[in-house]
Amino acid sequence: MMEAAAQEKILSVINEKFEGEVIESGMIRDFFTIVLKKEKITDIIRHLYHHTETRFQFLTTLCGIHYPDQNQIAVMYQLHNLHTNQRMRLKVYLSADRPEVNTLTPVFAGANWMERETYDFFGVNFIGHPNLKRILNVEDMIIHPLRKEYPLEDQTREDKSDLMFGR
Amino acid sequence: MIERQDHKTPVAQDEKQISYLNLGPTHPATHGIFQNVLKMDGEVIVDSTPTIGYIHRAFEKLAERRPFGQITPITDRLNYCSAPINNMGWHMTVEKLLGVEIPKRVQYLRVIIMELARITDHIVCNAVIGVDTGALTGFVYLFQQRELVYEIYEEICGTRLTTNIGRIGGFERDFSPKAWDKINRFLKELPEVLKEFEGLLNRNRIFMDRTIGAGGITAEKALSYSFTGPNLRAAGIDYDVRVMNPYSSYEDFDFIIPVGKNGDVYDRFMVRQEEMWQSLSIIKQAMDKLPEGSFHADVPEFYLPPKEEVYNNMEALIYHFKIVMGETEIPRGEVYHCVEGANGELGFYLISDGGRTPYRLHFRRPCFIFYQAYPEIIKGSMLSDAILTMSSMNVIAGELDA
Numbered sequence: 001m002m003e004a005a006a007q008e009k010i011l012s013v014i015n016e017k018f019e020g021e022v023i024e025s026g027m028i029r030d031f032f033t034i035v036l037k038k039e040k041i042t043d044i045i046r047h048l049y050h051h052t053e054t055r056f057q058f059l060t061t062l063c064g065i066h067y068p069d070q071n072q073i074a075v076m077y078q079l080h081n082l083h084t085n086q087r088m089r090l091k092v093y094l095s096a097d098r099p100e101v102n103t104l105t106p107v108f109a110g111a112n113w114m115e116r117e118t119y120d121f122f123g124v125n126f127i128g129h130p131n132l133k134r135i136l137n138v139e140d141m142i143i144h145p146l147r148k149e150y151p152l153e154d155q156t157r158e159d160k161s162d163l164m165f166g167r
Numbered sequence: 168m169i170e171r172q173d174h175k176t177p178v179a180q181d182e183k184q185i186s187y188l189n190l191g192p193t194h195p196a197t198h199g200i201f202q203n204v205l206k207m208d209g210e211v212i213v214d215s216t217p218t219i220g221y222i223h224r225a226f227e228k229l230a231e232r233r234p235f236g237q238i239t240p241i242t243d244r245l246n247y248c249s250a251p252i253n254n255m256g257w258h259m260t261v262e263k264l265l266g267v268e269i270p271k272r273v274q275y276l277r278v279i280i281m282e283l284a285r286i287t288d289h290i291v292c293n294a295v296i297g298v299d300t301g302a303l304t305g306f307v308y309l310f311q312q313r314e315l316v317y318e319i320y321e322e323i324c325g326t327r328l329t330t331n332i333g334r335i336g337g338f339e340r341d342f343s344p345k346a347w348d349k350i351n352r353f354l355k356e357l358p359e360v361l362k363e364f365e366g367l368l369n370r371n372r373i374f375m376d377r378t379i380g381a382g383g384i385t386a387e388k389a390l391s392y393s394f395t396g397p398n399l400r401a402a403g404i405d406y407d408v409r410v411m412n413p414y415s416s417y418e419d420f421d422f423i424i425p426v427g428k429n430g431d432v433y434d435r436f437m438v439r440q441e442e443m444w445q446s447l448s449i450i451k452q453a454m455d456k457l458p459e460g461s462f463h464a465d466v467p468e469f470y471l472p473p474k475e476e477v478y479n480n481m482e483a484l485i486y487h488f489k490i491v492m493g494e495t496e497i498p499r500g501e502v503y504h505c506v507e508g509a510n511g512e513l514g515f516y517l518i519s520d521g522g523r524t525p526y527r528l529h530f531r532r533p534c535f536i537f538y539q540a541y542p543e544i545i546k547g548s549m550l551s552d553a554i555l556t557m558s559s560m561n562v563i564a565g566e567l568d569a
Binding site for chain 1: 219220223225227228229231232263388390391392393394404406411412500501502503505512514516518526527529531535536537538539540568569
């Protein structure tokens, strides 16, 4: 749980260099979450990495979330300050038609495969990524399977014979 | 996909001959489905390209169709060497979403199970490091102990490898006296075997020459690659989720987080070895301090009632029906919960939209994240060291590919 003072600190660190980039912020359960504009996300994370008062120098995870109703894909970054044990979540919302955001690989080497995974499953184009290729799915797949428009097979369908394999 | 190489043998700038070697996907030395295309100069690795995804089973997509209780068997198949940790991590994530208060006894029982699982995982890893360095003896001895733990699982939940142990809210039944007997037997027998194993390898000149300095990574690099778990601690960073964000009453126990210095194969081996001793101590502490009480939380909306009551009692029948058919109210929300898996921080990022299944579930799989550093670690080392590095990093294919 992060105190209000610590939250203010992080927001002021972002605002001192990147005025107007924060769309909204607040606690979601025990996690401090900031929604940011997508253009300068890499610079903001680099700033949070180097600034002496934040030092978020560990990328815990990174993933995508599809919101078909808003036609948006969110990319969630989870950062960890190992010095003070603060965790934080950053989010950017991209258009689902052409999701594009700058890569985080110059800041964290570990972002490489996480971004490839997000590209593979959501089709997010990470601009500047050194090797943006599919990672878990087959190379010649044409869809991005974790998007909501690809539902899993309906388990109640009856037009298939289950004589051999069962359902 | 790997670019096809032309048939002319490429020649490096200093007239050395470069050759390509396919290590895997099903190579007996890699203990799992990993493919690496190695660019070799003689026996030295110049560069490598890993390909993963051979056993990808789309768990994150599958989870979007399954009620919460049915996701537990999926988590078994992430790191199948320590399935109970994954199960417990998932249960705790759901409990965090639901806001369920868990009795102390359940938390302690969970700690016992998780530490047993950590021991088995480290047994697999360290025994296999022994095998890859040419010492098969230790492997045979340690695997007998692993068998004992599997018998304990069997006594508690009925299965051995993919355990599906526990329920959301606690356990399906209390530990039987026979299970306690087996745990006690294991606690008595493991230290002797472990000492013997350490006698074989820890100060063995051949083993030390083979492992010290092989497959090393610096602390800065390890952090940049988001390493967690024993691999990070071997590089000298004392980050352990059990201490940083205690869950399931880990704050009640007294234990040491071992750290290495060079991040090489030997340090990883030693860190895991010491962690086994610490796990043993945690299990003993938990058994000594085990509180009385129920083996499950009192949450009838989420915890299946006992079968006798379902047949004889109206409320129990209703709850049973509601749980099985997914009719219970699930709160909306977004939670992240992490546990210290045997390989590092195992995180569950769960978004619920109030439906009976998760809207989105993302697994933070430590193997997937640290395996990307593998090409960099093995660059410039010998082929045999590369095999050793992979087994010492304990890359588990199930967790890598999800």
